[in-house]
Each structure stands twice: as C-alpha cells, then as structure tokens.
Amino acid sequence: MNKTDKLLTIGQFAAMHGINKKTLMWYDEIGLFKPAAINPENGYRCYNYHQSPILETILLLRELDVSISEIQDFMKNRSAENLKCLLDEKIAQLDLQLMHLQAVRKTLFNHRQNMDTLLTMDLSKISIIEKEKRCLVTVDINRDVTFEKEVELITAQTSKYQLGRLHDASYGSMISVDSLLAGRFDDYSKLFIEIPFLPYCDGLHTMPGGKYLRAFHKGSWDGIPKRYQELFDYAVSHDLTLHGFSYERGINENVIDRIEDYIVQIEIPIKS
Numbered sequence: 582m583n584k585t586d587k588l589l590t591i592g593q594f595a596a597m598h599g600i601n602k603k604t605l606m607w608y609d610e611i612g613l614f615k616p617a618a619i620n621p622e623n624g625y626r627c628y629n630y631h632q633s634p635i636l637e638t639i640l641l642l643r644e645l646d647v648s649i650s651e652i653q654d655f656m657k658n659r660s661a662e663n664l665k666c667l668l669d670e671k672i673a674q675l676d677l678q679l680m681h682l683q684a685v686r687k688t689l690f691n692h693r694q695n696m697d698t699l700l701t702m703d704l705s706k707i708s709i710i711e712k713e714k715r716c717l718v719t720v721d722i723n724r725d726v727t728f729e730k731e732v733e734l735i736t737a738q739t740s741k742y743q744l745g746r747l748h749d750a751s752y753g754s755m756i757s758v759d760s761l762l763a764g765r766f767d768d769y770s771k772l773f774i775e776i777p778f779l780p781y782c783d784g785l786h787t788m789p790g791g792k793y794l795r796a797f798h799k800g801s802w803d804g805i806p807k808r809y810q811e812l813f814d815y816a817v818s819h820d821l822t823l824h825g826f827s828y829e830r831g832i833n834e835n836v837i838d839r840i841e842d843y844i845v846q847i848e849i850p851i852k853s
Contacts, residue, residue: 587629588618594628598636613653614639638664645671684777691751695832699844707796707815709851714790716782717773719755724767731772738774751775753830758823758849762813766806773828792851794823797832799844812849822852 595602608614609626614636616626642652647667655663720734735752753773760768773786794816798808809827816823827849837843 588627589629591616591626591628594632594636598633598640600640608639611649611653613649613656642667642671645675647671687777688751692835696836698846699833699836702797704797704799704844707794707812709821710793710795710848712788712790712793712848715775715788716785717775717788719771719773719786722754722769722772724769735772735774751830753828755826755828757826761809761827764806766809771826788828789825789850791853793848794821794851796847797844798847800841801843805845808847812847816851823849824852825850 589597591602591605595605605614605616605626605628609616614632617629617632618627619625620627639652639656642655651667655667718738720731720738722731722734726734751774753775754769755771755773756766756769760766760770771786773788794812796808796812798805813823815821827847829845829847831843832846833842833844
C-alpha cells in the first residue's frame, strides 16, 4: 500500500495541520469536512493524506474570515472558477486592509515625529528643511466661512476618500505668501488634508518638493503675525525668496489641555 493511502487518527491529522482535533470533529458534525473512514471497532474518525489540500483550503478561507456558510456553499460547488472568484474577492478585501494598516502606520510615524520634535525643538529657531512633493486634498475657505461650515467641508472630504477616522489623516490650513506679505494674516484660503497613500493626484493641490523655511509658534493666534515677520526678516537676511502658500499645522494637540501651550508648525516653500 502506498504510504499516502494509509489512514491517520484524528489526533495525527489535526497535529499535522496545526489545529485542535475538536475543530475536525465540529467540521464533521456540520458536514463541512468528513473523515475518510470511521474505525468500525471503536468509531474513531480516520483521515488520509489526500484530504490535506482540501482541509488546508478550508483553513485558508477561515483565516480570510470567510464564513462557514460561504465555505459550505463552495464545498458543494467546488471548482477552479468558484475558488478563483472567492479568492479574488478576499484579495481585494486584504488589499484594502493593507492600505488602511499602512495609513495607520504612517499616521503613527507622523505622531512620533511630532513628539520627537516637541522633545528636541528650539521654539526660537528658524530652519531650512527639505521636503518631498505631496498631494493634498483641500477645501476652499475665506473669512466668512464659519467654523461649523469648515467642519462640514472636512467631513465631506473624509467621507469622499473613505477615511475611517479623523486620525487616518493630518490636517492644517493654508495662507498665501502674497497675503502674508500684504499684512493680511487672517486671509486663510484653504484647509488641507494629507491622506496617506492616495491612489491618484489628479485635481489635488500639489505641495511642492524642495526647500522650505520652517518655524514654530506657541500660544494664541495673536502672536502669529510677529512670527511671520521674523520668518520674512530671516528670508531677506539670507537672500531667500518665499512663494506659494504657508502650510500651518498643529503638532501637539493630543498632549495639551491649554490653548496657551498650542504649537503651530509653519512651513513655506523657498523658490529655487
């Protein structure tokens, strides 16, 4: 007799597949996976080597969270075409889950970077940094847009891009350099949402890659004009031309209780 035709006890077969023998007993009871034979002397279930691929397929589908009823339907109509359709569906679901996990990881990484910055930063320092090009989702605002309307606009965009939670993205505001140079420090024109792993950039705002002037402001908004003036003085003294938009975002909202401790990160592109 070929060794692969020999019968295995339920314990041996379960151990071979890394599962509990109670799982095999349950699969038998619900008619999902039957033993190859029943020992006539003691009524014990026995399995053979040729059943292994079928059981492994069931275990794989269970690992993919395919319901028992779906697997039962598949087993009744088992074919290459049906298995391909089932696996295509689960691969698509896994791809979405992986994208979400990658987005969460990037969000966690950004939060950790913010905490590193908080622990090492010199609030008085103005620095030149290098940034990669990024695509941002934006919503247009002006002085007349209420806070409630801003929340409504942000909510609409998070729904559009299927963000599960607000923490899946980072948020900020944009004000043009022209407005700042003209002294219109409340002339914010856009709110931005940076969504990790956007599938496309068409029609979105491009945050250009290259050198940026970076500074921080701590406290209420009333002190921001003074900080911007310091930025522009620094640019003049270092022969730098600023252009486009200033990108502002809070970096410590999750670790403070008072607005006096709020820190805004300011980044403005330097014209090459």
